[in-house]
Amino acid sequence: MAVQYELIKRCSKTGARAGRLHTPHGTFDTPIFMPVGTQATVKAMSPHELKEMGAGIILSNTYHLYLRPGHELVAEAGGLHKFMNWDGGILTDSGGFQVFSLGPLRKITEEGVTFRSHIDGSKQFLSPERATEVQMALGADIIMAFDECVPYPADHDYARKSTERTTRWAERCKGAHTRADQALFGIVQGGMYKDLRSMSVRDLVSLDFPGYAIGGLSVGEPKDLMYEMLEHTVPLLPVNKPRYLMGVGTPDCLVEGVLHGIDMFDCVFPTRVARNGTVMTHQGRLVVKNAEYTRDFRPIDSDCGCYTCRNFSRAYIRHLLKTEEIFGLRLTTIHNLYFLIHFMKKMRQAIIEDRFLEFRAEFWSQYQK
Numbered sequence: 165m166a167v168q169y170e171l172i173k174r175c176s177k178t179g180a181r182a183g184r185l186h187t188p189h190g191t192f193d194t195p196i197f198m199p200v201g202t203q204a205t206v207k208a209m210s211p212h213e214l215k216e217m218g219a220g221i222i223l224s225n226t227y228h229l230y231l232r233p234g235h236e237l238v239a240e241a242g243g244l245h246k247f248m249n250w251d252g253g254i255l256t257d258s259g260g261f262q263v264f265s266l267g268p269l270r271k272i273t274e275e276g277v278t279f280r281s282h283i284d285g286s287k288q289f290l291s292p293e294r295a296t297e298v299q300m301a302l303g304a305d306i307i308m309a310f311d312e313c314v315p316y317p318a319d320h321d322y323a324r325k326s327t328e329r330t331t332r333w334a335e336r337c338k339g340a341h342t343r344a345d346q347a348l349f350g351i352v353q354g355g356m357y358k359d360l361r362s363m364s365v366r367d368l369v370s371l372d373f374p375g376y377a378i379g380g381l382s383v384g385e386p387k388d389l390m391y392e393m394l395e396h397t398v399p400l401l402p403v404n405k406p407r408y409l410m411g412v413g414t415p416d417c418l419v420e421g422v423l424h425g426i427d428m429f430d431c432v433f434p435t436r437v438a439r440n441g442t443v444m445t446h447q448g449r450l451v452v453k454n455a456e457y458t459r460d461f462r463p464i465d466s467d468c469g470c471y472t473c474r475n476f477s478r479a480y481i482r483h484l485l486k487t488e489e490i491f492g493l494r495l496t497t498i499h500n501l502y503f504l505i506h507f508m509k510k511m512r513q514a515i516i517e518d519r520f521l522e523f524r525a526e527f528w529s530q531y532q533k
């Protein structure tokens with residue numbers, strides 16, 4: 165199997181678990197946070213810096229790379245790892261979510277989705293087979309089935325019909341997937357309906373994927389509703405397969421996702437907000453661009469071991485951001501990614517030492533959103 169999950173330790177009181185994910189490009193500790201590199205680069209970061217800060221698996225997007233530069237060109241370069249000179253793990257999202265959230269004027273049929281490129285308005289079409297072919301050409305270690313992310317809110321009838329189609333599409337992806345060195349994950353849908361989440365899990369598990377993503381969350385629903393869906397859905401998934409919660413990445417959601425048994429997370433949040441000067445600390449977020457930090461010569465976070473916090477002050481970073489110096493957003497990005505990657509390592513250690521609930525209580529006692 166291209167990707168194998170190894171369970172190391174289960175928390176005795178919750179669904180939290182520590183594990184390892186074995187892939188063709190290395191073995192990575194879980195729970196893991198995966199930086200997003202939509203267009204074959206984690207914005208402002210070099211592969212060397214990503215490796216140095218402990219990044220293991222990064223994401224790229226099929227939708228974007230299919231439109232530009234095209235999957236054929238990436239294949240000609242020898243695949244994504246060679247193209248971007250990254251020898252760690254790569255996961256590609258299948259394009260479904262991006263088509264629904266980016267591509268204007270889209271039309272969904274049983275066959276697939278017709279949409280207009282957000283770049284040049286050209287008419288495009290993706291089907292389960294085509295999305296799988298594109299991902300095989302891009303060459304990620306983990307690829308995702310082509311699905312429809314049920315929008316929020318959606319009525320039960322729409323959610324049911326869409327989820328049933330996503331399952332038929334997952335089967336078609338499985339039929340089209342012929343690369344033995346890649347793992348194809350199914351994506352659980354079902355909207356905010358427990359019966360449909362159960363149906364989606366049952367149908368996908370019967371198709372037997374090497375890993376399962378929880379889709380259709382972090383789409384604008386209240387966090388408590390997301391947690392409720394996780395509490396219901398995750399325990400239904402096989403214990404010996406990785407669980408990947410798509411699009412989730414603020415510290416509070418990461419803690420609650422780990423609590424419910426999630427192993428893998430991705431989110432643009434840390435890199436996106438870094439570029440406008442929002443950085444994460446153990447007490448919550450701060451906007452280092454704000455005037456209050458003009459003469460603040462302390463590091464962003466005195467407990468943080470990242471390159472930014474070891475070498476630069478809030479005042480200096482604020483100055484760089486105010487003057488729109490590129491180095492400023494590089495420093496905030498380095499910090500935010502390091503913070504989350506190491507936050508996951510601390511959670512993993514707490515699970516191994518069977519003190520995850522204490523870790524979680526300590527986190528919530530300090531954290532202001």
Ligand SMILES: CNc1nc2cc3nc[nH]c(=O)c3cc2[nH]1
Nearest residue numbers: 261313379380381382383410411
């Ligand atoms: C930022 N939130 C978010 N990013 C997502 C990506 C996804 N990809 C495929 N399918 C999904 O359902 C899905 C849901 C998501 N929510």
